Amino acid sequence: MAVSSLAHEVSDICLGKPALRSLLISATIGDALSALKRSEESYLSVWICDHSSEEKPDFVDCRCVGKICMVDIVCYLCKEENLSCPSTALKSPVSVILPKTSGVVRHVEPHASLLDAIDLILEGAQNFIVPIQSSSRKKHLHKTSLGPTLHNGREFCCITQEDVVRFLLGSIGLFSPIPALSIESLGIIGTEILAVNYHDPAISAVESITQSLTRQTSVAVVDDSGKLIGEISPFTLACCDETVAAAIATLSAGDLMAYIDCGGPPENLVSRVKAKLKVRNLEGMLELMEEFSPYSSSSDEEYPLSPSEPQRGRISRSRSGSYSARLLRRSEAIVCQPRSSLVAVMIQALAHRVGYVWVIEDDYSLVGIVTFSDILKVFRANIYRS
Missing domain, CATH: 3.10.580.10 (CBS-domain)
Structure with a gap:
């Protein structure tokens, strides 16, 4: 049992x-x-x-x-x-x-x-x-x-929480048939999400970033129609150094996603950050940036600065038809659909070392989020029914 x-x-x-x-x-x-x-x-x-x-x-x-x-x-x-x-x-x-x-x-x-x-x-x-x-x-x-x-x-x-969910995955068969049910039928798609518009200043998302760190989730980046473009993930920011504060203070949410992607920020964004720091007379932060080694440059084609066609390069489907993101591009959101099974969502989250999965429709409209806490709630409620 x-x-x-x-x-x-x-x-x-x-x-x-x-x-x-x-x-x-x-x-x-x-x-x-x-x-x-x-x-x-x-x-x-x-x-x-x-x-x-x-x-x-x-x-x-x-x-x-x-x-x-x-x-x-x-x-x-x-x-x-x-x-x-x-x-x-x-x-x-x-x-x-x-x-x-x-x-x-x-x-x-x-x-x-x-x-x-x-x-x-x-x-x-x-x-x-x-x-x-x-x-x-x-x-x-x-x-x-x-x-x-x-x-x-x-x-x-x-x-x-990840450790607990990973441990339960090893005994997933004991909970049958719950793991095969869709997250929609289980009623665990949360609608209280943290989000910021692609064109909004990244600094406006700082409070949401702090909350997402506490909740072990992320901040969704959406366009004007509510479609998911990417995310500002605490997991990604934790891999940066302290100078990323300068980028948050000067760039839009969309540009920040490009700035913190793996491989180093594009040279044009680094120059833009420094220029805006000078305009705002933030010499202390500028000096902090100058203390570090020059950032590696990246092709502008690798880091699009426009939200048009967000499905290209920001969210991708796997061959099995489900949605996933490449490990090397952490601002690409890890996503599923309402009909995705509970076990599939568990495996997605564990594979990408995140405590949540965004839920979207076929047109990339953001539906909500499923967290490890939501998943554990299902197992706890059905412990004596399996």
């Missing part, structure tokens, strides 16, 4: 997961930026460690209070006061960029059941912090803001 699959412990998903690299909440945003550039991971966990216990001076109460990535830093730099002086902004405490939504990161014990984890996700949890067996027997306490990964002698790993 399906219930047997959900009886597994969270520790089963932890196998092979790397220990978290952590950052103390006393660190600055500049510290976080340096640590992210040195790390193989795209994010850092932020911790509060209390060393002030008088009764047990050797005891340290350590708690993860959130995760941050390059997107958090970029969105912070996009604030008007920070664009003019990014060097000062980077001296701010890392606490100012932590997500304000509570309960997004939850500590759970290894023996917690998968069913318990799914219930927490449906309550709003995005990530689980789980203690794992330390590779070192020596108890090591945090001494600096960028210290070791051990907290009170323990190492931790992070379990995401």
Whole structure:
């Protein structure tokens, strides 16, 4: 039965997961930026460690209070006061960029059941912090803001919604016939989407980008008729450096998609960003851009600056007739149709390492979105029916 699959412990998903690299909440945003550039991971966990216990001076109460990535830093730099002086902004405490939504990161014990984890996700949890067996027997306490990964002698790993969905996919047959049903018939197509018009200033989407990062979704880029052209994905922005804040502050949403595509931004867009920074007297951000190596140029034909015929180069069909996007062009939206099956949508999202799939009609009109949380809700509701 399906219930047997959900009886597994969270520790089963932890196998092979790397220990978290952590950052103390006393660190600055500049510290976080340096640590992210040195790390193989795209994010850092932020911790509060209390060393002030008088009764047990050797005891340290350590708690993860959130995760941050390059997107958090970029969105912070996009604030008007920070664009003019990014060097000062980077001296701010890392606490100012932590997500304000509570309960997004939850500590759970290894023996917690998968069913318990799914219930927490449906309550709003995005990530689980789980203690794992330390590779070192020596108890090591945090001494600096960028210290070791051990907290009170323990190492931790992070379990995401993607990890849970991927684990369930291995037992998908136990939930038959639910996985074969369409997402439309299951009623899981969400209509509360984050979107921006192709011609709108990219800076107008910053709040939506922040929300999409928290929700683990993305910002749809649409034309005047509501057709999906592409997306501004936190996944893509997390692979950029901090200078992308300059592009967000000066380009349209459509041009930003071209700027952040893999392979480096087109030379003409880099020049346009620098010119607009000069006009706005944003010398600090301009100096930040100049510190980096010259961007690689790309053919203008590879990065169309017009929303005409959005189906060309932005959204593509696979040979099987379903919709998908090439891995190398991350601003191409990952999409399906209302009649797509639940398992097909799961596989699409997992294959592209995203927590959502856009739902469109044949004419590319945006219908809504399906998220991992929506998918897990279906499995939770049908656990005893399978």
